[in-house]
Amino acid sequence: MYSVQNYGYLDLVEGVRQLSGRYPFLSAHVIGRSVMGKPLIALRCGSGPRLIHMNGSFHANEWITSALLMRFVADLSAAYCSGEQISGQRVEDLCRNVTLWAVPMVNPDGVELVQQGVSPSHPFHRQLIEWNGGSGQFSGWKANIRGIDLNDQFPAFWEEECKRRGIGGPAPRDYPGPYPLSEPEAIAMARFTETMVFDTVIALHTQGREIYWNYRDYEPAEAEHLAERLGRVSGYKPVKLAGSDAGYKDWFIHRFRRPGFTVEAGFGENPLPMSNFDNIYIELQPLLLEALRL
Numbered sequence: 001m002y003s004v005q006n007y008g009y010l011d012l013v014e015g016v017r018q019l020s021g022r023y024p025f026l027s028a029h030v031i032g033r034s035v036m037g038k039p040l041i042a043l044r045c046g047s048g049p050r051l052i053h054m055n056g057s058f059h060a061n062e063w064i065t066s067a068l069l070m071r072f073v074a075d076l077s078a079a080y081c082s083g084e085q086i087s088g089q090r091v092e093d094l095c096r097n098v099t100l101w102a103v104p105m106v107n108p109d110g111v112e113l114v115q116q117g118v119s120p121s122h123p124f125h126r127q128l129i130e131w132n133g134g135s136g137q138f139s140g141w142k143a144n145i146r147g148i149d150l151n152d153q154f155p156a157f158w159e160e161e162c163k164r165r166g167i168g169g170p171a172p173r174d175y176p177g178p179y180p181l182s183e184p185e186a187i188a189m190a191r192f193t194e195t196m197v198f199d200t201v202i203a204l205h206t207q208g209r210e211i212y213w214n215y216r217d218y219e220p221a222e223a224e225h226l227a228e229r230l231g232r233v234s235g236y237k238p239v240k241l242a243g244s245d246a247g248y249k250d251w252f253i254h255r256f257r258r259p260g261f262t263v264e265a266g267f268g269e270n271p272l273p274m275s276n277f278d279n280i281y282i283e284l285q286p287l288l289l290e291a292l293r294l
Helices: 009-022 064-082 091-097 108-116 125-131 158-165 184-196 223-234 248-256 274-291
Strands: 027-033 039-046 050-055 098-103 200-205 210-212 237-239 260-264
Touching (some): 009 108, 027 184, 039 064, 039 091, 039 184, 050 184, 064 091, 064 274, 098 184, 210 223, 223 237, 223 260
Parallel strands (some): 050 098, 200 260
Antiparallel strands (some): 027 039, 210 260
């Protein structure tokens, strides 16, 4: 599953099919659909009262985060089933205390665009080429299929983010859209989060080996300490970020005053190649495991 050159939406669907068939305690749920109608899949693992959410591929060319998160869910499920430990933690005990809800691929249309390009028969073919500066090469594309950056779509000082970005229409990245939550993928994530009211969220991005933990002083008092815990086990650097709004993590902190983290996994130029997968996962697995213990 993780030896492919690109990890795309069909790989995700097949991985979900295999895992949910192998582990009866793991369930798959559709929380919405993308612009092009692809189901947005959430995986539930564990039965505890604390609800932890992790997501990947908000940004299209950061698709390796989907593979990383699926690998973590697979490892967690295998250890839960066998009664084994991960990093000295008995997973069966952990999953009695927490329930993990993972959305491995928030932006499947964008991921497909980055990996496969756009055919002349695609309904957005002309617009996508135009928005991409006339190029049919989409490796720099972060947005959804309508040229809207899903991680600039949330109602947390959205107007300020629009002014800061200064982009007036669809683009490969950084266009926040015509208004907050205009896109079905962002709507699905907001509704899902409002329904579940998670205790903690982790948004996986690439790259930089950093952990962003704050938002305009709305974060709880313990947020920096929790980020330091995540940093200790992974080698990633906790960073107090300024000058950024309207992201999923920003909105979660602003809306619920609970701990939320953006984790910039790996190092290099996006899209990070699958040849980096094993090294990134070695760093990331203990961080994600520690997040379940926060």
